[in-house]
Amino acid sequence: MKANCWYDKHDMRVEEVPDPKVLDPRDAIIKITSTAICGSDLHIYNGFIPTMEKGDIVGHEFMGEVVEVGANVKNLSVGDRVVVPFPISCGNCFFCQRGLFSCCENSNPNAAMAEQMYGHAPCGIFGYSHMLGGFAGGQAEYARVPFADVGPIKIESNLTDDQVLFLSDIFPTGYMAAENCGIQPGDTIAVWGCGPVGLFAINSAYLLGAERVIAIDRFPERLRMASDKAKAETINYEEKDVFDTLKEMTGGRGPDACIDAVGMEGHAHGAVHVYDRVKQAMMSETGRPIALREAIIACRKGGTVSVPGVYGGILDKIPFGAVVNKALTIKSGQTHVQRYMRPLLERIQRGDIDPSYIITHHMPLDQAPEGYRIFCEKEDECIKVVLKP
Amino acid sequence: MRNLSEKETGSSQALEQFANSLGWFSIALGLAEVFAPRALAKFIGVKEQPILLPALGLREITSGVGILTQGGPAGWLWSRVAGDAIDLGLLATAYMSDACEDEDRIEAAAAAVAGVTAADLVCAVMLSRAEGNRGKQISQTITVGRTPEELYGFWRRLDNLPRIMRYLESVRPIGDNRSHWIARGPAGADVEWDAEITDDLPNELIAWRSLPGADVENSGQVHFQRAPGGRGTIVRVEMEYRPPAGGLGAMVAKLFGRAPEQEIQIDLYRFKQIMETGQVTTTEGQPAGRPTSTSPMYDGGTTRG
Ligand SMILES: NC(=O)c1ccc[n+]([C@@H]2O[C@H](COP(=O)([O-])OP(=O)(O)OC[C@H]3O[C@@H](n4cnc5c(N)ncnc54)[C@H](O)[C@@H]3O)[C@@H](O)[C@H]2O)c1
Ligand SMILES: [Zn+2]
Ligand SMILES: [Zn+2]
Numbered sequence: 162m163k164a165n166c167w168y169d170k171h172d173m174r175v176e177e178v179p180d181p182k183v184l185d186p187r188d189a190i191i192k193i194t195s196t197a198i199c200g201s202d203l204h205i206y207n208g209f210i211p212t213m214e215k216g217d218i219v220g221h222e223f224m225g226e227v228v229e230v231g232a233n234v235k236n237l238s239v240g241d242r243v244v245v246p247f248p249i250s251c252g253n254c255f256f257c258q259r260g261l262f263s264c265c266e267n268s269n270p271n272a273a274m275a276e277q278m279y280g281h282a283p284c285g286i287f288g289y290s291h292m293l294g295g296f297a298g299g300q301a302e303y304a305r306v307p308f309a310d311v312g313p314i315k316i317e318s319n320l321t322d323d324q325v326l327f328l329s330d331i332f333p334t335g336y337m338a339a340e341n342c343g344i345q346p347g348d349t350i351a352v353w354g355c356g357p358v359g360l361f362a363i364n365s366a367y368l369l370g371a372e373r374v375i376a377i378d379r380f381p382e383r384l385r386m387a388s389d390k391a392k393a394e395t396i397n398y399e400e401k402d403v404f405d406t407l408k409e410m411t412g413g414r415g416p417d418a419c420i421d422a423v424g425m426e427g428h429a430h431g432a433v434h435v436y437d438r439v440k441q442a443m444m445s446e447t448g449r450p451i452a453l454r455e456a457i458i459a460c461r462k463g464g465t466v467s468v469p470g471v472y473g474g475i476l477d478k479i480p481f482g483a484v485v486n487k488a489l490t491i492k493s494g495q496t497h498v499q500r501y502m503r504p505l506l507e508r509i510q511r512g513d514i515d516p517s518y519i520i521t522h523h524m525p526l527d528q529a530p531e532g533y534r535i536f537c538e539k540e541d542e543c544i545k546v547v548l549k550p
Numbered sequence: 551m552r553n554l555s556e557k558e559t560g561s562s563q564a565l566e567q568f569a570n571s572l573g574w575f576s577i578a579l580g581l582a583e584v585f586a587p588r589a590l591a592k593f594i595g596v597k598e599q600p601i602l603l604p605a606l607g608l609r610e611i612t613s614g615v616g617i618l619t620q621g622g623p624a625g626w627l628w629s630r631v632a633g634d635a636i637d638l639g640l641l642a643t644a645y646m647s648d649a650c651e652d653e654d655r656i657e658a659a660a661a662a663v664a665g666v667t668a669a670d671l672v673c674a675v676m677l678s679r680a681e682g683n684r685g686k687q688i689s690q691t692i693t694v695g696r697t698p699e700e701l702y703g704f705w706r707r708l709d710n711l712p713r714i715m716r717y718l719e720s721v722r723p724i725g726d727n728r729s730h731w732i733a734r735g736p737a738g739a740d741v742e743w744d745a746e747i748t749d750d751l752p753n754e755l756i757a758w759r760s761l762p763g764a765d766v767e768n769s770g771q772v773h774f775q776r777a778p779g780g781r782g783t784i785v786r787v788e789m790e791y792r793p794p795a796g797g798l799g800a801m802v803a804k805l806f807g808r809a810p811e812q813e814i815q816i817d818l819y820r821f822k823q824i825m826e827t828g829q830v831t832t833t834e835g836q837p838a839g840r841p842t843s844t845s846p847m848y849d850g851g852t853t854r855g
Contacts, residue, residue, distance in 0.1 A: 273816055
């Protein structure tokens with residue numbers, strides 16, 4: 162089959178590789194019909210994710226048709242149409258049973274490696290480095306899905322791939338980010354980053370009862386999508402000082418909750434950016450936490466900073482004094498996607514939201530490397546790329 | 551497990567004193583490098599090195615404190631050997647460069663460092679051997695979401711163990727609480743031994759030890775204890791083993807990996823996976839855009855037992 166493989170920083174290639182096989186009785190094989198490139202994939206593309214090996218098949222947002230099931234997969238049959246969640250979770254362990262699927266204790270065969278870094282290991286994730294299990298990803302014609310009796314959700318209505326594909330990651334991710342804000346009626350939520358995660362965080366904040374949502378980015382097309390399609394007020398951080406503007410817009414108090422939907426590759430101008438880039442290049446910090454710093458400083462006292470943006474290691478100059486002295490709550494996590502798939506599918510079916518609005522590019526799988534490039538460069542007003550095998 | 555004989559104890563004490571004296575030497579030299587870099591530079595015949603010498607000094611002090619205070623001084627001694635090599639390299643560079651003030655003194659300093667290197671090397675080699683001969687003690691623990699009855703039941707059927715311990719080829723009960731163990735060695739060579747169960751408290755504890763004549767003397771026990779709040783069972787494994795000297799010892803060391811603690815921990819992960827999910831999570835045999843299906847660097851964690 163054809164699969165998009167990582168070889169080096171900025172070196173992705175679509176290669177001919179063997180077809181996947183059922184390796185465990187709880188596996189299923191999916192023939193992929195749609196697969197997307199995620200902002201998280203850009204961290205791999207830009208070389209910030211350790212323990213990648215040349216030839217690793219990437220991709221963790223995918224859906225398709227079941228073509229084979231292992232002996233213990235009773236809930237799926239050949240021909241079923243399914244969306245696959247990006248965390249690989251057993252459904253049996255302490256964490257899965259509490260709905261903390263991305264903390265699964267049994268799905269990461271390289272747990273010992275992740276423990277060196279984090280103390281405890283997160284779950285396995287498709288196509289996201291050996292530290293997170295080394296599982297082959299879904300930017301391919303076929304994928305092996307472990308614990309297929311727990312993860313994939315069947316799509317029985319005639320919704321299109323584009324409408325349901327993002328149940329695999331970014332819609333639940335935006336939703337969990339908003340849920341983590343503990344939104345009360347009347348609340349104002351600020352969202353850093355108007356990429357796919359930020360956009361779904363805006364939508365979800367409204368779904369959960371926010372009064373106002375203020376979105377921050379610098380790309381006009383993304384800000385336009387945030388205001389036109391997601392009904393947020395917007396701040397272009399290249400034109401205005403974010404802290405002052407937020408303070409002004411919230412009557413001096415600050416947003417009730419702040420969402421960092423930017424993550425480790427935050428962008429800034431001038432000395433701050435140079436400082437973080439140099440430190441990141443020297444491996445003395447592993448992220449550029451610009452949005453996180455701003456979110457902590459801007460948040461109102463007693464508020465919540467919710468962090469769906471991905472950070473991998475050690476950060477510098479986090480104003481933790483503000484966390485303590487303003488009594489802030491910080492919430493984060495890889496998304497517990499399995500927990501949100503069913504309720505969010507129902508919302509899509511009811512017409513509360515149509516997630517396909519963020520897609521700007523459809524491309525054949527063959528052009529995955531080009532898709533990465535334009536998404537990374539934010540070229541051609543690219544916001545979300547969907548690949549068709 | 552056999553206790554160390556008196557002779558072994560005596561010689562290991564002497565070795566420890568040797569290591570300690572090198573440790574104190576490290577600290578003394580380090581302090582001189584940090585606090586009197588000028589005098590020292592003059593003494594060894596190089597130009598003043600306001601940054602380099604204090605930095606080398608900190609390294610010396612770290613090695614010295616490590617040798618004196620940490621368990622397993624061999625590792626710290628090897629750090630001295632590495633440090634000596636750096637010093638020799640720096641002296642050689644100084645000798646050939648314009649930092650050289652006094653060739654005779656540098657030669658003398660180099661000879662002194664070379665002498666110390668030899669002492670470090672001898673001591674490190676001897677200590678590494680001694681540490682290898684001493685029994686290794688390992689303990690690991692994990693919480694599994696099953697009852698003590700279920701977990702004990704799996705473990706007590708010793709022929710189940712190769713499913714979680716990947717270095718085992720087979721464990722065969724041979725009656726009378728005894729069993730025959732075969733472990734896979736590198737290059738197809740097997741290591742075999744007989745063991746007996748020395749204690750067996752149903753649903754609580756199983757203890758075993760190898761019988762005399764085993765290639766790898768080993769003993770251990772596994773406890774099963776109900777976790778508070780109905781949250782499954784806490785499993786604790788304690789093991790001790792003494793690898794033989796010589797080639798077989800090296801093979802056994804390889805068998806148990808560089809970090810036996812981690813090896814046992816991964817065994818326990820597989821135990822938990824089987825008990826909770828019914829299978830061992832693997833990526834072995836999946837496709838990738840490279841000739842081998844998975845990266846050899848990580849296969850260790852994914853190979854089935
Ligand atoms: N927690 C999870 O489970 C999870 C899941 C999916 C994605 N993510 C993470 O969410 C983040 C966003 O993903 P995405 O797909 O939307 O990526 P994206 O690259 O499309 O979006 C990031 C956006 O942040 C903007 N940005 C950069 N610096 C900024 C700054 N200083 N202030 C405001 N905006 C700034 C960029 O202009 C861009 O529009 C990534 O870190 C990704 O890894 C997390
Ligand atoms: Zn993603
Ligand atoms: Zn689990």
